[in-house]
Every structure is written in C-alpha cells, then in structure tokens.
Amino acid sequence: MRRSREEVTRAHARIVERAAVLFRERGIDGIGLADLMQEAGLTHGGFYRHFPSKDELVAAACAQALTESARRMRRRAQKDPTDPLGAVVKGFLSRDHVADPGRGCAIAALGSDIFRCGAETRQAFTQGVAELIAAMAELQQEGSARERRERAMTTLASMLGAVIIARGVSDPELRDTMLEVMRRQLLGRAVGARARRTLHAR
Amino acid sequence: MRRSREEVTRAHARIVERAAVLFRERGIDGIGLADLMQEAGLTHGGFYRHFPSKDELVAAACAQALTESARRMRRRAQKDPTDPLGAVVKGFLSRDHVADPGRGCAIAALGSDIFRCGAETRQAFTQGVAELIAAMAELQQEGSARERRERAMTTLASMLGAVIIARGVSDPELRDTMLEVMRRQLLGRAVGARARRTLHAR
DNA sequence: ATTATCTATAGATCTATAGATAATGC
DNA sequence: ATTATCTATAGATCTATAGATAATGC
Numbered sequence: 263m264r265r266s267r268e269e270v271t272r273a274h275a276r277i278v279e280r281a282a283v284l285f286r287e288r289g290i291d292g293i294g295l296a297d298l299m300q301e302a303g304l305t306h307g308g309f310y311r312h313f314p315s316k317d318e319l320v321a322a323a324c325a326q327a328l329t330e331s332a333r334r335m336r337r338r339a340q341k342d343p344t345d346p347l348g349a350v351v352k353g354f355l356s357r358d359h360v361a362d363p364g365r366g367c368a369i370a371a372l373g374s375d376i377f378r379c380g381a382e383t384r385q386a387f388t389q390g391v392a393e394l395i396a397a398m399a400e401l402q403q404e405g406s407a408r409e410r411r412e413r414a415m416t417t418l419a420s421m422l423g424a425v426i427i428a429r430g431v432s433d434p435e436l437r438d439t440m441l442e443v444m445r446r447q448l449l450g451r452a453v454g455a456r457a458r459r460t461l462h463a464r
Numbered sequence: 465m466r467r468s469r470e471e472v473t474r475a476h477a478r479i480v481e482r483a484a485v486l487f488r489e490r491g492i493d494g495i496g497l498a499d500l501m502q503e504a505g506l507t508h509g510g511f512y513r514h515f516p517s518k519d520e521l522v523a524a525a526c527a528q529a530l531t532e533s534a535r536r537m538r539r540r541a542q543k544d545p546t547d548p549l550g551a552v553v554k555g556f557l558s559r560d561h562v563a564d565p566g567r568g569c570a571i572a573a574l575g576s577d578i579f580r581c582g583a584e585t586r587q588a589f590t591q592g593v594a595e596l597i598a599a600m601a602e603l604q605q606e607g608s609a610r611e612r613r614e615r616a617m618t619t620l621a622s623m624l625g626a627v628i629i630a631r632g633v634s635d636p637e638l639r640d641t642m643l644e645v646m647r648r649q650l651l652g653r654a655v656g657a658r659a660r661r662t663l664h665a666r
Numbered sequence: 667a668t669t670a671t672c673t674a675t676a677g678a679t680c681t682a683t684a685g686a687t688a689a690t691g692c
Numbered sequence: 693a694t695t696a697t698c699t700a701t702a703g704a705t706c707t708a709t710a711g712a713t714a715a716t717g718c
Contacts, residue, residue, distance in 0.1 A: 264689040264696045273696085289580050291493040294680055307683090308697045316681065363579065369629065374576040376632035377565065378491050384634040391633055412645045416622065419646060423625030424618075427571065430578035431593055432586040443614045444621060466670045466715040475670085496706055509709090510671045518707065 274312050276302045281323040282330070286371035287364035290320055290379070321382035327368035328390025332397040339401055347401040347417075348449055354421045355445045360428045360437065369394075370425040394418055417448055476514050478504045483525035484532070488573035489566035492522055492581070523584035529570035530592025534599040541603055549603040549619075550651055556623045557647045562630045562639065571596075572627040596620055619650055 265273065280301045284293045295316060296306035313319045338353050339346035353359065354367065363371040369391065376387045398414035405413065424444035428437040467475065482503045486495045497518060498508035515521045540555050541548035555561065556569065565573040571593065578589045600616035607615065626646035630639040 264687090264691095264694080266690065270696065289493070289577060291491070291680095292580060295682090296680080304696095305698055306681090307699065310682070311696055369632070370576060372576055373628040373632060374572060374574055375491060376628075378494060381634065384632065388633040388635050388638065391629055392638070412641075415642055415645050416626075416649045419625030419629055419642065420618065420622040421625070422628065423621030423623070426575040426624065426628070427593055427621055430571070430575060430586065431590040432583065433590050436590065436594070439614075440617055440621065443617050447618045466668080466713090466717095468716065472670065493706095497708090498706080506670095507672055508707090509673065512708070513670055 273302065273304060273308075277304070277309075277312055277319070278322050278326050281319050282327040282368070283364040285320065285323050286327060286366065286368060290372065290375055317380045317382060320379060321386040324368055324372070324376075324383055325386040325390060327371075328387070329393060331367050332390075332393040335394070335397045336400070347403070350398070350401060351417070351421065351445060351448045355424060355441045355448075357438070357441065360425055360441065363429065367422065367425065369422050370429065373422065373426065420444060420448060475504065475506060475510075479506070479511075479514055479521070480524050480528050483521050484529040484570070485566040487522065487525050488529060488568065488570060492574065492577055519582045519584060522581060523588040526570055526574070526578075526585055527588040527592060529573075530589070531595060533569050534592075534595040537596070537599045538602070549605070552600070552603060553619070553623065553647060553650045557626060557643045557650075559640070559643065562627055562643070565631065569624065569627065571624050572631065575624065575628065622646060622650060 277299070281293075281298055284298060284301065287293075294306075295309050299306045299309050309319075313322070334353075335350050338349050342349035359366045359370075369376075369387075376384060379387075395411065395414050395418060398418050399407075399410045402410035402413050404410075421444065424440050428440045431437050431440070479501070483495075483500055486500060486503065496508075497511050501508045501511050511521075515524070536555075537552050540551050544551035561568045561572075571589075578586060581589075597613065597616050597620060600620050601609075601612045604612035604615050606612075623646065626642050630642045633639050633642070
C-alpha cells in the first residue's frame with residue numbers, strides 16, 4: 263500500500279485542494295474527513311499521515327484558497343490593462359462568483375467562521391488577507407502607497423460584504439441589486455476624480 | 465411537569481433568545497440542542513414541543529437577531545440626532561462590536577454560513593437584511609428614496625465586510641486599521657457633498 | 667383529557683487511533 | 693526497515709424519537 267514519494271506529494275496536494283473547495287462549498291463542519299479523503303481518492307485512515315488534525319488541514323486549505331484568490335486577481339487585472347481594477351471588481355461582484363463559492367473568495371465563503379477557528383487557521387487567514395490587500399493595492403492608480411493600501415482595504419471589504427449578502431438572500435432581485443449597486447459605487451470611484459466630477463456636473 | 469401557558473411562552477422566548485446569542489458566538493454547528501436547551505433551563509427532550517427541527521430554530525434565531533440589530537441601529541441613531549449615521553457607523557465599526565459577536569450583527573457572525581442553510585433560514589435572513597437596509601436608509605440625509613436605499617446597501621455591506629475581516633485576522637494592528645480606514649471612508653462620505661468638496665479643496 | 671417536560675435511547679454522524687498490509691527506498 | 697495506506701473501531705458527539713410523568717385547563 264505504500265506509495266512513492268512523488269505520489270505522496272501529489273496525494274497531499276490533492277487533499278488540500280479538495281478541502282479548499284469542499285470547505286468553501288459545504289462549510290468547515292459540513293464535510294467530514296472520511297468523505298473528504300474519499301474525494302481525494304483515499305480512505306480516511308490515511309489522513310493522519312498527512313496532517314496531525316483536521317484543524318491543520320483547515321489552516322492549509324485556507325492558505326491555499328486565499329493565495330489562489332490573490333493569483334486570480336492579478337491574472338484578471340493583467341488581462342484587462344486598460345481597466346485592471348474594473349476587471350477585478352466586476353469579476354468579484356459577478357453572479358458567477360456568487361453562484362460558485364467553492365472556487366470563489368475564501369473570505370466570502372468562510373469569513374464569519376474564521377474567528378471561531380484555532381490559531382493556525384486564523385494566522386493563515388491573516389496572511390491570506392494581507393496578500394489580497396497587497397494584490398488589490400497594486401491595482402490602485404492614484405495616491406501614495408499608504409492611500410492605495412487603504413483604498414484596497416475598503417474596496418476588498420466592500421466587495422466581500424456585498425457578496426456575502428448577495429449569496430445569503432433568497433430574493434434574486436435583492437441579490438442582483440446588491441451586486442449592481444456596489445459595482446456602480448466602486449467603479450464610479452475607480453474612474454478617478456476628474457471623471458467623477460464630470461459625471462456629477464451633468 | 466406540564467407548565468402554564470405563560471411559562472411555555474416564556475420558555476419558547478428563552479430558547480430563541482439563547483439560540484440567537486449562542487449561534488452567533490459558536491456558530492450554528494457549534495452548539496448542540498442539548499447544551500442549548502440546558503442554557504435555556506430545560507432538558508433537550510423538550511425541544512421538539514417548541515420546534516419541529518433545529519433548522520426551524522435557526523430561522524427563528526436569525527430573524528430575532530436581525531430584527532434586534534435593526535432596532536439597535538434606530539436606537540443609536542436617535543441618541544445622536546446631530547449625526548445619526550455617524551453614530552451607527554461608529555458603533556458598528558467599533559472594537560466592542562468585533563469583540564462581542566454574540567450580541568452583534570448576525571450577518572457578521574453567521575453571514576457566510578447562510579447560503580448553506582435551508583429555505584426557512586434564508587428567507588428569515590432575507591427579511592432581516594431588508595429590515596436593516598430600511599433602517600440604514602432612514603439615516604441617509606440626501607438624495608431620492610432610491611438613492612438613500614442604495615447608499616444604505618453599500619454602507620451596510622462595507623461595514624459588514626470590514627467587521628468580518630477585522631474579526632477574523634489575528635493581527636490586532638490590521639484589525640484596528642481595517643476598522644479605522646472604513647470608518648474614515650464612510651464618515652467622510654457621511655458629511656455630504658459640500659463638506660467633501662471643501663475637504664478636497666484644502 | 668391534554669400537553670410540556672423529563673429520562674432514556676436509537677441511529678447516524680465525526681475525529682482520532684490501532685494494527686495489518688504491502689510497496690518504496692536505503 | 694520504513695512508511696503510506698487500508699480496515700476496523702473506540703469514544704464522543706448530535707438530531708430526533710419514544711414513553712413516562714405530572715401539572716394545566718377544559
């Protein structure tokens with residue numbers, strides 16, 4: 263039953279990857295280790311060769327999901343060099359994102375459970391949030407480094423709140439309005455002070 | 465063992481009240497019916513005379529917590545008639561709120577788990593969010609009813625995202641910065657267009 | 667007579683561990 | 693020889709139900 267070193271590494275990666283998706287979809291308490299290991303193509307007994315506890319896996323899965331989010335943000339921004347921030351905001355505040363928590367932002371999918379998690383997970387979360395803020399700050403066009411970082415923080419938090427509300431409500435109209443209104447607010451700001459003044463002058 | 469009608473009503477209210485606090489503190493899956501009923505001063509066997517399932521209690525507790533939040537908002541606003549919106553924003557984005565999920569906003573404490581809940585809970589959540597938006601809209605000073613409602617939605621979502629991030633991160637500095645930056649952004653807006661133009665002109 | 671609550675328990679989880687197995691890697 | 697995985701299970705949950713009990717309210 264023993265596997266080669268390479269296979270072990272792949273199995274480990276597969277566990278984290280599946281966990282990152284399944285925790286976001288079903289919640290941390292919503293998927294057990296037996297089902298999770300089965301999804302990774304193993305039996306549950308083998309889990310503890312890879313992680314000392316479920317908590318450790320939660321931390322690893324959080325770190326992975328958040329790093330992946332930062333990477334996706336940068337990828338989206340590069341694909342639209344004329345309006346990188348707009349592309350990221352539109353992607354985040356899209357119906358597709360709301361409909362697919364498993365591959366979306368981990369803060370939106372797990373955010374309100376993080377404060378109940380252990381130290382390892384909260385640290386992974388903190389690190390991941392910092393990465394996301396940094397990725398968002400790179401998209402800001404105007405202002406000092408500090409101003410860009412602060413705008414990144416408020417933009418991230420705003421998008422996050424909008425997705426959580428949009429995802430939770432059962433009324434599709436309220437959901438779409440939430441997304442659209444937030445998109446308008448953030449993109450209105452994104453076009454810069456000059457364009458905004460022009461808009462207001464109409 | 466049977467109780468008078470009045471006592472039954474009080475027991476029911478106590479169950480919902482304790483659930484509303486405990487779900488926010490420990491998460492919906494973080495407290496079992498046995499412990500919950502004990503906290504309400506009953507044994508777990510009696511639960512099913514009050515609710516057909518745990519899910520139904522979750523819905524009732526959500527509704528209660530959100531209605532209570534809307535009420536608290538209105539109370540806070542009335543206490544500071546010169547700057548009602550400012551008072552609400554400062555209260556929401558305070559360290560006290562971040563430190564006390566059990567008595568705070570239910571969207572912040574349970575938001576990212578709601579989309580995994582049953583139809584009853586999601587409906588209660590939707591209704592509660594609508595109440596909160598309405599309460600926030602009352603605080604907006606300028607614009608049409610529609611503009612006030614839309615500003616209420618973005619303000620609520622922004623505060624929410626900030627509290628979830630602030631509560632999750634283990635770095636106290638990042639937590640405080642998140643709260644402060646968002647407070648400044650929302651209160652900057654709250655002073656109205658005239659004051660903002662003045663600020664920019666400096 | 668009705669019914670809110672209690673005690674007790676069924677049945678289904680879930681995390682974690684123990685010991686067996688068999689392939690890798692020294 | 694080591695160790696990644698497997699099967700099997702311990703022990704602790706958790707939701708929900710069954711039947712007994714005793715006080716209310718007709």
